[in-house]
Amino acid sequence: MVQTSTMTMERAPARLALGFAAVFLVFWFTAAEAWSGGVVTWGADLSAAEKSRMAQLMGIQPGDAVRELLVTNAEEHALLGETVPVSYLGTRAISSAYVRPMEAGSGLRITTHNITWVSKRMFAQALVTAGVRDAEVIAAAPVPVSGTAALTGIFKAFETASGEELPRKAKELAGEELYITREVGESIGHQEAGQLMELVKKEVVDGELTDREQIIEAIRRIAGELDVSLSERDIERIASMMSKLKELDLRLDDMEKQLHQISDSVSRLTDQQTGLRGSLSSWLQQLLDLLARLLEQFMSFAAGAYRRLLPGRS
Numbered sequence: 360m361v362q363t364s365t366m367t368m369e370r371a372p373a374r375l376a377l378g379f380a381a382v383f384l385v386f387w388f389t390a391a392e393a394w395s396g397g398v399v400t401w402g403a404d405l406s407a408a409e410k411s412r413m414a415q416l417m418g419i420q421p422g423d424a425v426r427e428l429l430v431t432n433a434e435e436h437a438l439l440g441e442t443v444p445v446s447y448l449g450t451r452a453i454s455s456a457y458v459r460p461m462e463a464g465s466g467l468r469i470t471t472h473n474i475t476w477v478s479k480r481m482f483a484q485a486l487v488t489a490g491v492r493d494a495e496v497i498a499a500a501p502v503p504v505s506g507t508a509a510l511t512g513i514f515k516a517f518e519t520a521s522g523e524e525l526p527r528k529a530k531e532l533a534g535e536e537l538y539i540t541r542e543v544g545e546s547i548g549h550q551e552a553g554q555l556m557e558l559v560k561k562e563v564v565d566g567e568l569t570d571r572e573q574i575i576e577a578i579r580r581i582a583g584e585l586d587v588s589l590s591e592r593d594i595e596r597i598a599s600m601m602s603k604l605k606e607l608d609l610r611l612d613d614m615e616k617q618l619h620q621i622s623d624s625v626s627r628l629t630d631q632q633t634g635l636r637g638s639l640s641s642w643l644q645q646l647l648d649l650l651a652r653l654l655e656q657f658m659s660f661a662a663g664a665y666r667r668l669l670p671g672r673s
Contacts, residue, residue: 396424397459398520400512402452402500403431409453409501416472416499417457425457428519430512438514438527442535443507454504456512457497460520465493466617472499476506476541481553483621484560485510487614488607489533490525491517506537529607535600536560543597547587555585556597563601565611574598 399419401410419425432452439448461468469483477485485506486496494517498509514530517523536556544552558581559574568574575598582589589597 396426396520397457397495398426398428398516399455399457400428400430400516401455402512403429404451404453405455405501410455412501413455413499417455417497419457426519428515430454430456430515434515435508435511438511438530439507439534442531443538447505447507447538449504449508452508452512453502454498454500454509454512456499456509456516457495458491458513458516458520459495460517461493461495463493464616466620467491467493468495468620470497470499471509472497473501473503474498474506474509475503477537477544477549478553480618480621481540481556482506482537483618484557484614485533485536486513487617488536488604488609489514489529490523490607492613492617494520505541507534510534510537526607528603532600532603532607535603539596539600543589543593546590546593551585551587555581555587555589558585559597559601560604561611561614563604564609564614567605569602569605571598571602574601 397419399417401413405413430452432448432450435448435452436445467483467486469479469486471479471482474482482498483496489510491513496513496517498506498513500509510530510533514525518525540552540556541549543555544550547555555578559578562568562577562581563574566573566577568577575594578589578594578597578601582594
């Protein structure tokens with residue numbers, strides 16, 4: 360008995376070491392599922408010329424450490440077919456997306472090409488709904504397309520780059536959010552629809568509104584503040600979509616952190632409500648744009664004057 364006990368004690372350190380090794384391997388393989396570089400998802404129906412053009416728009420050079428995947432139209436329908444009509448998803452996959460994770464707290468950095476339904480900020484809002492965080496995102500297509508068509512590729516690229524699987528319900532709701540924004544925009548204007556959806560969403564999340572009547576009351580009030588007229592059908596559709604937000608773990612401070620780099624026309628009303636920071640940023644950008652135009656005009660004038668002074672020039 361003494362001999363057996365001694366042998367067991369001698370084997371204990373070896374077993375402990377094997378246990379630590381197994382745990383390390385599990386963590387290593389889990390981390391290896393993520394891709395530290397950028398990930399691009401090409402629309403499966405892109406031609407070679409279109410793919411080359413998309414690569415140029417995204418700034419992808421030969422030899423870059425980029426992981427390449429394909430996204431098909433079938434994948435778009437499988438993911439968003441329950442919340443977005445088939446007619447808006449089309450029959451071909453030509454949208455492409457590039458995603459590169461950034462440090463925590465960096466927020467989203469969005470660039471879009473030929474995304475026609477919604478503004479860049481509203482597109483980012485949908486990504487936040489889906490759970491996309493702290494990433495550089497480029498969505499591009501060779502011709503004008505719907506924002507929902509580009510979402511599938513972004514989700515696939517983000518999940519590959521981060522090693523994190525986004526909740527299916529969140530992805531479906533993001534597609535529904537973009538679709539309803541586009542539909543409402545057809546009657547009240549796309550800019551106004553983006554403002555409306557963003558402000559309602561923030562109030563629902565910040566106030567933790569779950570009662571449908573409270574949500575409808577908020578929609579009516581914000582529509583009045585924006586001086587837009589909504590049909591009863593649109594109010595019901597917005598309320599239905601917003602009521603589903605309770606199923607997601609969305610927080611207002613996180614939403615604002617993710618969107619702080621994205622400032623376009625949709626954010627103007629929000630700037631007035633949240634202080635001078637957004638307005639000051641917008642004013643500085645306008646000033647820089649004006650200075651750039653003045654400098655360009657001056658250089659053009661100076662170059663013309665110089666040519667006129669050259670010998671032999673009339």
